[in-house]
Amino acid sequence: MLMTFMVDGEYIPERSMEAFKNGRFNKATLINGITKNEGNFFAGLPETLTGKPMDREGYMANLDWLVGLLGDRPGLKEAIMAEYPPEQYNSYGEAFAPLITDAWMASSMQRINDVLYDQIPVYAYVxxxxxxxxxxxTSFPQKASHTYELPYIFPGFNGSSIQSTALNPEQQKLANQMVQVWARAGEINKQSEWSIYDPKKQNYMTFTLPNSYMSENEFNEAHHTAFWNKVNSEYQAK
Incomplete structure (x- = not known):
């Protein structure tokens, strides 16, 4: 996993994934999910701060950073660019964004769900x-980016910016649905169609407009999880 705690042997005795695999964690209902376009935030933040869109030099520098986190193995950069050809996107910012979404967020969440589903009730969402x-x-759409679900849960959240995040009536309906179902996590099956996660189905509640829905067998392909799981396993074996 790219995002983890520092294992100090006292407060954090082991890596979170190892604790999950061995059942050494507090057993409780888990709601675990991501925003569809997590990485748009991280690709867009430098542009917001500098007023300059990401160029090819910036894209390659960010790609080098990501490859470094993954062990800087020969051929990895080329493999990532082949999996996500930058020329298929409208800008370099948009080309880098899905790398963060999938490598940093989606694949990590998927592995956690797959490890925990038979130990505790897991409800997965996007x-x-x-x-x-x-x-x-930014010069490219932020869409359902990192933290952009927060105004639906915490009215007025705006990331300390001066931008308004007031919801329109349709967005407010979605916000009401999300608050209601998350506030009663232990009773999800009694009040909605949100089913317990099954890795064979890849069943995710997709919170969206005009109507939320349960998706099946879409997540792995959409977020290239097979590719990133292979990268991650090779990194751990190194």
Missing amino acids: FADETAPSYLV
Whole structure:
């Protein structure tokens, strides 16, 4: 996993994934998910701060950073660019964004769900409202980016920006649904169609407009999880 705690042997005695695999964690209902376009935030933040869109030099520098986190193995950069050809995107910012979404967020969440599903009730979700209010100023759409679900849960959240994140009536309906179902996590099956996660189905509640729905067998392909799981396993074996 790219995002983890520092194992100090006292407060954090082991890596979180090892604790999950060995059942050494507090057993409780888990709601675990991502926003559909997590990486748009991280690709867009430098542009908001500098006013300059990411260029090819910036894209390659960010790709080098990501490859470094993954062990800087020969051929990895080329493999990533082949999996996500930058020329298929409208800009370098948009080309880098899905790398963060999938490598940093989606594949990690998927592995956690797959490890925990038979130990505790796991409910998986994707926040996919691409009309969500944006508080970054970028040359490419932010869509359902990192933290953009927060105004739906915490009214007025705007990432300390001056941008308004007021919800329109349709977005507010979605917000009400999300708050209601998350506030009663232990009773999800009694009040909605949100089913317990099954890795064979890849069943995710997709919170979106005009209507939320349960998706099946879509997540892995959409987020290239087979590719990133292979990369991750090779990194751990190194």
